[in-house]
Ligand code: ATP
């Protein structure tokens with residue numbers, strides 16, 4: 001076997017086998033077919049990476065096809081958002097296609113099918129039709145309208161198309177077999193009447209094709225070679241083939257549908273319909289709320305396209321559904337951000353530290369490396385002065401030997417600065433610490449090369465100079481749900497499992513260089529986590545979102 005074939009996934013194996021048989025490389029063509037009824041989520045990212053990844057691997061075209069057959073739920077806003085997200089992930093489509101562009105062709109084919117006795121207008125209610133479906137073990141019942149004449153069918157179908165029949169009056173059904181073992185083959189509905197305006201075709205159509213009728217035919221029109229969809233469509237495959245066989249001619253290239261397992265992510269939900277509910281109920285602010293598992297939410301949260309692609313590629317495609325722990329997605333974010341995010345200092349829960357032997361009114365600008373993982377990132381200057389903020393949890397008046405942060409009579413290093421020693425505390429009437437007093441060793445400056453600077457101390461703290469710090473709103477995001485699989489808990493709605501602490505907002509004090517940060521900029525607040533500048537941010541009031549903490553804090557809670 002040739003190099004690189006060892007790790008083929010089952011989808012690639014299908015393609016390789018087809019290439020060995022009668023497919024040519026030029027036949028290969030894929031598509032990503034979202035319905036524009038919401039924003040794309042992390043599950044879609046798997047499908048995008050699969051289809052566009054195959055395109056890259058086989059140097060084959062990939063179409064972006066909007067499956068826009070339901071005007072009730074679809075909107076231009078969603079089309080725009082989907083295009084933005086696919087582009088942002090770094091993929092290029094060959095053609096931007098719409099099922100709605102094929103409405104006329106689909107209609108003409110349906111007319112042909114009526115003429116050939118393969119379709120008929122049923123004038124029963126949807127309830128009556130459902131009752132006649134039968135069960136997997138019992139055949140269905142034929143509709144009393146099944147044997148209408150071709151003329152009557154053509155006449156009624158045209159009236160449906162022109163909006164001359166009531167919405168619920170008639171449907172067009174394929175005439176297949178009411179006792180077929182596959183219930184989807186029991187005369188499936190091809191068209192319903194809907195007197196709704198469509199975001200692209202306006203009021204041109206009063207009938208709209210159903211998914212099964214539109215999807216395979218769209219693949220056929222575009223000459224897609226492999227139509228990959230999620231496993232719930234496996235039983236639809238027979239119908240997919242049947243519909244294509246009704247419109248293709250001998251020798252035509254026919255697409256094939258193959259299925260892979262849906263990807264689910266823990267502590268969230270991946271369903272556009274349910275995500276829309278979160279937006280509509282005001283549980284989140286918008287589709288791109290940084291707690292949403294949407295691609296736009298992840299982007300606003302500070303995820304990089306690289307992190308999402310790495311995530312999708314590392315979980316790969318499978319034949320069985322499973323739940324991927326969100327910590328794996330977070331891991332991918334850390335890996336990517338570690339390489340690209342400049343290190344900065346920010347204090348999120350400040351307590352004042354006064355260096356009593358540092359001259360009042362004096363300040364100095366210290367050299368600080370921007371990213372130890374990337375030499376080319378260079379360095380910057382940060383201001384140091386007599387009064388600093390440090391993190392409240394980095395000080396304890398009395399602590400055991402394992403506490404490697406600041407305590408009285410012990411030394412720690414201030415990152416990029418000096419070694420200090422805790423001396424005293426000032427408290428308010430209630431006993432809360434308002435100031436910590438310490439002394440510093442002037443010879444211990446980081447990087448100065450002196451004997452004192454090389455002295456080993458346990459613990460290094462981050463800090464900012466009180467006088468120079470800028471204030472920023474810090475949005476501390478956490479998982480949106482407390483439950484692993486919130487929409488799979490028996491008898492309970494996922495709304496019950498919203499994490500009340502999914503967003504905490506605090507005021508942070510940051511080194512002054514960050515006042516020029518732009519929306520989308522990513523940084524690591526040293527010792528805390530990765531953050532990114534939110535789109536709400538202004539020069540006067542910077543806003544940072546926490547993308548992910550430096551370590552997996554949930555793992556600690558579990559163990
Ligand atoms: P939703 O229920 O969220 O609307 P959907 O499957 O109806 O999902 P579509 O817009 O029809 O959404 O999906 C476009 C493509 O993305 C389809 O091929 C679909 O199978 C795939 N897809 C959707 N969700 C997932 C998922 N969780 N994992 C993998 N692929 C997915």
Ligand code: MG
Nearest residue numbers: 034035037272
């Ligand atoms: Mg759908």
